[in-house]
Amino acid sequence: MVDIFTTPFTDEVARRALVAIVVLSFGSAPIGVFLMLRRMSLMGDAMSHAILPGVAVAFLLSGMNRVMMTIGGLVAGLVVAVLSGLMTRVTEMKEDASLAVFYLVSLALGVILVTSRGSSHELVEILFGDVQKIDAGALYFIAFNTTLTLCALAVIYRPLVMECVDPLFLRVAGQAGALAHLVFLAFVVVSLVSAYIALGTLLAVGMMILPAGIAQFWSRDISRIIPVAIVSAVISGYLGLVLSATAGVPAGPSVVLTAGAIYFLSMVIGPAGGLMHRFAPGRHLEA
Amino acid sequence: MAAQLQFRDVTLGYDRHPAVHHLSGEIAPGALLAVVGPNGAGKSTLFRGIVGILKPLAGSIALGNVSARDVAYLPQSAEIDRSFPISVFDFTGSGLWRSTGAFGGLGRREREKILEALAAVGLNGFESRAIGTLSGGQMQRMLFARVLLQDADVIVLDEPFNAIDARTSADLLALVQRWHTEKRTVLAALHDMDLVRANFPETLLLARTPVAWGPTREVLTSDNLLKARQMCEAFDDGAAACADTKPAQAA
Structure with missing residues (x-):
């Protein structure tokens, strides 16, 4: 029984996938x-589409070269993030609306670019990623991005x-707010690009939003919500990879599905606004 | 003595429509000024101009020896996201922004200061509560605690006693008076004329254009108040460019 949780990780490819997901x-x-x-959950989703044309251009120029595709995605995502951020601040347009405009245009552009050259197999790989394809280089890349993200968050935490x-x-x-916002948007893209290697552009947001959603059912203080989110992301990643190996299903979707299951469990039993505490709160207190 | 705040023919507004029209005058250091006027009179707009969120359409506002970021500004609290998961202690601590900045740590001295400020507004024991659990009055007390921590020479309070019960406003008014005795310059937008008459030596009656400005007794006459009420609230979309507008002065 216990073997189910360890045997998937006997070979090196699977171990690398596990390390990548944890990092x-x-x-x-x-x-x-x-x-x-910030009520920008769907914005992460939008952003993940926005990186597609960058990935596609890199794909056209250099084929299935992960480093080039990642750089392409990063550039496209940053351009969209900065442009839509500026558009919000300069015009009356709300952030979600201006982002929707940019991501729809980017997505359309991206799909046209990929299909103009690539096969449907490659399109699927770009959209959904492949944990099995994570080599040492990709792993270092993910670790580097994560380190950078954590450092940046530490710096902009208070203004953010x-x-x-x-x-x-x-x-x-002071003007720190606008700056913190732009830096934050940039690191949304950096995280998306690292996640996309493992999960693909469509599911990359899953490692962001689902753990955050889980954590909100467990605490009402941001200094506790963040660690809870990290722990639940690690657990979902690990169990998702076990599920993937045991049931022979793709890794990305099973990680997201596992996180979804934990989310619904938290929704029921979570102490901060969970269903059990709402409908069966126990007797009211004296004061 | 040099003025703490100086308005030079200031016009503030939105989309070229003036909300504060041709205001000139000075506020001396240590003044305790009530800004009164009907809804839409431009009180909040004036305050937004003072703290630099809104650029004047014409004229200029000089802040004397301080910069706009050294002004403690208490907006109408609707602009705060009360569902955000942050504790009363952490939120109040943001009042130390000027000394700690974005990265400065909160040492024991700072922690004590925050606790003192919370105690001064009667919120002892609330430190670890989430801000979303506070009542309207408690929220306003917490915002006053933050103003205390900001330790600013100029304090701007936008309708601080709205929807606040008598006891809370009495407590908070005592803080305002304490700031006055500490020679800080305090501006407050208010609607309660009795409260203004009893506590504020100086009053600016605003109805888009200034109606009267001076000692409270002379400003709050029934004639002046009637005049203020008669001003129209709506912008006239067909309004022509104001002929009286002088080119904006360099600050």
């Missing part, structure tokens, strides 16, 4: 928490929190 959790989960708290809870205060106290 990924440390960067993606905190980013996801902020996305969710204030920008979420009381943006006006920060606008009066």
